Structure formats: structure tokens, C-alpha cells
Amino acid sequence: MTTAPTVPQHPAGSTVATGSSSVRAWTVTALLVVFMMVNFADKSVLGLAADEIRADLHLSATRFGLANSAFFLLFSVAAVVVGLAADRMSPKALLLMMAVLWSVAQVPAAIGGGLAVLVVSRVFLGAAEGPAFPVAQQAALAWFPNQRRNLPGALITLGVTLGVIVSAPGLSWVVQHHGWRAALWVLAATGLVWAAAWVVFGADGRHRTAAPEGAATASVEARSVPSYRRIFASRTWIGATVAYFTSYWSVALMLVWLPSYLRNGLGYSADQAGTVVVAPWTIGAVVLLAQAGITGRLMRRGVSSRRARGWVGGWLLAAGAACCLALPLVDGSTAKTVLIALGFGLGGSYATIAATTIAEVAPPARSGGALGTMNAVVTAAGLAAPAVVGAMVDAQGNSGYQSAVLLSGALLAVGAAASFLLIDPARDIARLSR
Numbered sequence: 001m002t003t004a005p006t007v008p009q010h011p012a013g014s015t016v017a018t019g020s021s022s023v024r025a026w027t028v029t030a031l032l033v034v035f036m037m038v039n040f041a042d043k044s045v046l047g048l049a050a051d052e053i054r055a056d057l058h059l060s061a062t063r064f065g066l067a068n069s070a071f072f073l074l075f076s077v078a079a080v081v082v083g084l085a086a087d088r089m090s091p092k093a094l095l096l097m098m099a100v101l102w103s104v105a106q107v108p109a110a111i112g113g114g115l116a117v118l119v120v121s122r123v124f125l126g127a128a129e130g131p132a133f134p135v136a137q138q139a140a141l142a143w144f145p146n147q148r149r150n151l152p153g154a155l156i157t158l159g160v161t162l163g164v165i166v167s168a169p170g171l172s173w174v175v176q177h178h179g180w181r182a183a184l185w186v187l188a189a190t191g192l193v194w195a196a197a198w199v200v201f202g203a204d205g206r207h208r209t210a211a212p213e214g215a216a217t218a219s220v221e222a223r224s225v226p227s228y229r230r231i232f233a234s235r236t237w238i239g240a241t242v243a244y245f246t247s248y249w250s251v252a253l254m255l256v257w258l259p260s261y262l263r264n265g266l267g268y269s270a271d272q273a274g275t276v277v278v279a280p281w282t283i284g285a286v287v288l289l290a291q292a293g294i295t296g297r298l299m300r301r302g303v304s305s306r307r308a309r310g311w312v313g314g315w316l317l318a319a320g321a322a323c324c325l326a327l328p329l330v331d332g333s334t335a336k337t338v339l340i341a342l343g344f345g346l347g348g349s350y351a352t353i354a355a356t357t358i359a360e361v362a363p364p365a366r367s368g369g370a371l372g373t374m375n376a377v378v379t380a381a382g383l384a385a386p387a388v389v390g391a392m393v394d395a396q397g398n399s400g401y402q403s404a405v406l407l408s409g410a411l412l413a414v415g416a417a418a419s420f421l422l423i424d425p426a427r428d429i430a431r432l433s434r
Contacts, residue, residue: 024143024203025143025144025152025205027201028139028140028143028201028202028203028205029140029143029152029155029156031194031197031198031201031202032095032136032139032140032156032159033155033156033158033159033162034159034194034197035095035099035132035136035159035194035198036132036133036136036156036157036159036160036162036163037159037160037162037163037166037167038099038102038163038187038190038191038194039102039129039132039133039159039160039163040159040160040161040163040164040167040255041163041164041166041167041171041187041190042102042106042125042129042187042191043071043129043163043255044163044164044167044168044171044255045167045171045180045183045184045187046067046068046122046256047068047254047255047256047257047258047259047260048168048171048172048175048183048259048274048277049171049175049180049183050064050256050257050259050260051260051263051264051270052175052179052180053118053180056180057114057115057118059115060390060394061390061391061393061394061400062387062390062391062393062394063115063390064390065256065257065386065387065388065389065390065391065393066386066387066390067115067118067119067122068122068255068256068386068387068390069382069383069384069385069386069387070119070122070123070126071122071123071125071126071382072126072130072379072380072382072383073123073126073383074123074126074127074130075126075127075129075130075376075379075382075383076130076375076376076377076379076380076383077127077130077376078126078127078128078130078131079130079131079134079372079373079375079376079379080369080372080373080376081131081372082094082098082130082131082135082372084368084369084372085368090204091135091138091139091142091204092139092198092202092203092204094131094135095132095135095136095139095198095202096195096198096199096202098128098129098131098132098135099191099192099194099195099198100191100192100195101124101128102125102128102129102187102188102191103187103188103189103191103192103195104124104188105121105122105124105125105128106121106125106184106185106187106188106191107121107184107188108120108121109121109122109181109184110181110182110184110185110188111181112181130375130376130379131372131375133156133160133351133355133375134355134368134371134372134374134375135368135372136156136159137153137156137355137359137371138359138367138368138371139204139205140152140153140155140156140205141153141205141355141356141359141367142204142205143205144205148296149356149359150292150293150295150296150299150352150356151292151293151296153292153352153355153356153359154288154289154291154292154352155292156352156355157288157349157351157352157355158285158288158289160251160351161281161282161284161285161288162281162285164254164255164277164278164281165278165281165282165285168274168275168277168278168281169274169275169278171183171186171187171274172270172271172273172274173274174186176270176271225363225365225366226363226366226432226433228366228369228370228373230432231361231362231366231370231432232370232373234361234428234431234432235422235423235424235427235428236310236357236358236361236422236423236424236425236427236428237358237361237362237370237374237428238418238422239310239418239419239421239422239423240310240353240354240357240358240374240419240422240423241354241374241377241378242414242415242418242422243313243314243317243350243353243354243415243416243418243419243423244350244351244354244374244378244415245377245378245380245381245411245415246317246347246381246411246412246414246415246418247317247347247348247349247350247351247354247412247415248348248351248378248379248381248382249381249384249385249408249411250320250324250343250344250347250348250408250411250412251344251348251381251382252381252382252385252386253344253385253389253404253405253408254277254280254281254344254348256385256386256389257386257389257390257393257401257404258277258280258340258344259273259274259277260393260401261340261401261404262276262277262337264398264401265398265399265401265402266333266336266337267333268333276337279337279341279345280340280341280342280343280344280345280348281345282345283341283342283344283345283346284344284345284346284348284349286345287316287345287346287349288349288352291312291313291316291349291352291353292352294308294312295308295309295312295353295356298312304424304425304426305357305360305423305424305425305426306423306424306425306426306427309353309356309357309360309423309425310353310357310419310420310422310423310424311419311420312353313350313353313354313419313423314416314417314419314420315416316346316347316349316350316353317346317347317350317412317413317415317416317419318412318413318416319342319346319347320342320343320344320345320346320347320348320349320409320412321343321347321409321410321412321413321415321416322343322409323339323340323342323343323346323347323409324339324340324343324344324347324405324406324408324409324412325406325409325410325413326339327339327340327343327402327405327406327409328402328406336402340405343405343408343409343412344408347408347409347412347415350415350419353419354374354378355371357423357425358370358371358374359371360425360429361425361428361429361432388404388407389401389404392404
């Protein structure tokens with residue numbers, strides 16, 4: 001493909017993502033990156049303070065894992081409900097409400113209380129954060145046509161990794177010097193600062209009602225709007241959801257248990273673990289940007305989404321699985337740390353592929369619900385993984401951490417197969433258009 005694609009027009013007739021609109025598009029995208037950074041700083045804080053919380057509240061590994069799983073109790077339900085609402089409501093308003101609720105949710109556990117208060121506050125926080133990723137993706141992608149969505153989609157996902165990379169050393173320092181409850185106050189204040197910035201600079205994009213450029217149909221008028229049931233039954237939606245589920249399992253494991261594994265299983269000090277824990281997230285950030293560049297270049301050259309998204313994503317998951325499954329073959333904490341960082345960094349980098357693939361398949365009138373429901377299914381991994389790994393640690397001691405990594409590797413292999421075999425947006429767009 002030698003010519004640049006025509007940019008779809010918004011209802012007023014001027015192009016989006018050019019001139020002043022381009023500045024606004026990237027300003028909104030930058031704010032949404034920070035939004036996801038705060039989101040994952042919220043998620044990671046209990047993992048960073050795991051040993052301190054367990055000692056303070058006298059928790060076994062299983063009970064601590066269940067407390068973390070509580071975060072995802074209403075996470076999926078909220079993702080579906082708000083995802084469907086995002087097809088009818090302003091994403092700007094939804095994002096603002098979520099950010100304010102995050103800050104409020106941190107307060108009860110920050111003030112005091114035991115396990116019950118911690119669990120209730122995490123359930124509330126999970127309900128407020130459940131829709132964050134799909135709504136943020138929808139809000140960002142609405143500023144760009146389909147073939148330009150890989151980079152902004154990757155940047156929103158990059159916010160996930162940057163949230164841990166930036167916050168982990170600082171939050172670990174706060175936990176060590178001022179206690180884990182002080183870290184919750186820091187996060188509450190950060191959420192309110194973001195909300196204030198979003199009120200001033202946030203805005204809704206114009207491509208919410210535009211036809212997805214590069215899709216198999218010529219225009220949105222020529223394409224019937226399929227039911228959610230038909231979208232969810234498509235092989236592409238199923239394949240992307242299964243693959244993303246296995247990737248999210250690794251993300252949940254990194255958030256909740258990786259700091260403890262580094263300290264108790266591999267012998268790092270608390271300060272060292274707070275630094276080393278950013279390694280897989282840093283690798284994930286590099287992989288995300290590389291994936292976005294490769295996928296975008298392939299699509300501009302006319303390569304199908306099946307290969308540019310499904311196959312590229314499949315290779316990422318397969319490489320991550322290989323690193324995780326190789327863990328018993330090496331000795332020494334350094335070698336194991338390298339394999340874990342590579343395995344989780346590669347395996348946890350599927351979110352952008354999943355989001356842009358579903359946004360391509362689902363028409364604009366269904367994108368919020370399609371993304372939200374996928375996110376609901378996927379984040380069930382977050383509900384299961386902390387509790388499962390906690391039970392493994394209680395049953396096997398420190399060797400349970402390695403068993404958890406092996407389980408994650410096996411799941412990533414399943415996800416890779418789903419990405420290779422099921423994802424084909426062009427095929428499913430044609431079927432859904434009939």
C-alpha cells in the first residue's frame with residue numbers, strides 16, 4: 001500500500017487527528033495513559049506491601065490471596081455494565097466518575113481496620129476500576145481511524161506497565177518508611193489530581209460514529225449492526241478473549257505475588273524486590289511499543305489483521321510460555337529472575353492486540369459492550385489467580401511460587417494457540433455484515 005488512507009470525516013465535515021484536533025487527540029491519549037498508570041498503581045500496592053500486610057493483619061497466604069481476589073468480585077460485572085453504557089454515554093463523564101470513586105475507595109483501609117475493611121474497600125475499588133481499560137481504550141481509539149489505532153491503543157496499555165514501573169519503587173519506599181496505609185493515602189490523592197486534569201483537558205473523540213477504516217465493508221451505512229450475541233459467538237472474539245485471559249493471569253500473578261516471590265523465594269531484600277519487580281513491566285513496555293510498530297507497519301503494507309494482530313500476538317504468548325516453562329531448567333536467582341521477567345513481560349503484553357482486534361470486528365455502536373464484556377471475562381483471571389497461587393504457596397511453601405509460574409506458562413501456551421487459530425477479523429466482519 002503506497003498511499004496514506006483517507007481519514008474519515010466527523011459529522012461537522014472536518015478531519016479528525018489533523019491540526020488542532022490532532023493535538024487534542026494526543027493530549028487526551030496522554031491523559032488516558034496516566035489514567036491507566038494510576039489504575040495499576042492502585043492494583044499493585046497490596047502486592048508491594050504483601051509481607052507487611054500479612055504480618056499486620058496476621059494473614060495466611062491463602063487469606064491474603066482471597067483478599068486480593070476480592071478486588072475482582074464486582075470487577076467483571078462493572079466492566080460489562082459500564083461497557084454497555086459507554087455505547088450510549090459520554091466516555092469523558094464515565095472516566096471522571098471512575099477516577100473519583102477510586103480515590104474514595106482507598107480511604108476506609110487507609111484510615112484503619114482489619115481484614116474485613118480491607119476486603120470491602122478492595123471490592124468497592126474493583127467495581128470502580130473494572131471498566132477502566134475498555135472505556136479508556138474506547139475513548140482513545142475514538143480519536144483515530146482503524147489503521148492509526150495501534151499506537152494509541154498500545155500507549156493506553158503502556159500505561160498499565162508504566163503504572164507499576166513508576167510507582168513500585170516509590171510506593172515500596174512509602175510502605176517501608178511510613179506503612180502500607182500511608183501508600184493508600186498517596187494513591188487517593190493521585191486519583192483526585194488526575195480527575196481535576198481530566199475535567200479541564202478531557203474530551204470525547206469523533207470516530208465513535210465513523211466506519212472503521214480498513215474494514216471489509218465500505219461504510220457503516222452499508223453494514224448492518226449485528227447483535228452482541230453474534231459478536232460474542234464469532235471466532236475472533238472468542239480467540240482474542242481466550243488469549244487475553246491467559247495473558248491477564250500472568251498480569252494478576254505479577255501484581256499480587258511476584259514481590260513476595262522475589263523476597264521469599266529468590267532471596268531479594270524488600271528494597272531490592274521493589275526495584276527488581278519492575279523488570280517484567282519494563283520488558284512489557286518495550287514489547288508493547290515494538291508490537292504496535294510491527295503491527296501498524298504490516299497493516300499499512302496490506303497484511304491482514306489475522307497475521308498482523310493474531311499471529312504477532314500468538315508469537316508473544318508462545319515466547320512467554322517458553323520462558324515460564326523453562327524455569328525448572330535453570331539454577332540461581334539471577335537466571336530465574338531473567339526467565340520470569342521475560343516470560344511475564346512477553347506473556348503479559350496481549351492487551352493492545354485484544355482491544356484493537358475487538359474494536360475492528362465490532363461496529364462503533366457495539367464496541368463498548370464488546371470490549372467491556374471481553375474485559376469482564378478476561379479479568380476473571382484476576383479473581384482466580386491470587387487465590388489459587390495463595391493456596392499453592394500455603395500447600396508447597398516457597399516452591400509454590402515456581403509451580404505458579406509453570407501454571408502460568410501452560411496457560412500462555414493455550415492462549416497462543418487460540419490467537420493463531422481463531423483470530424481472523426476480515427472473515428468475521430464479513431459474516432457479521434450479512
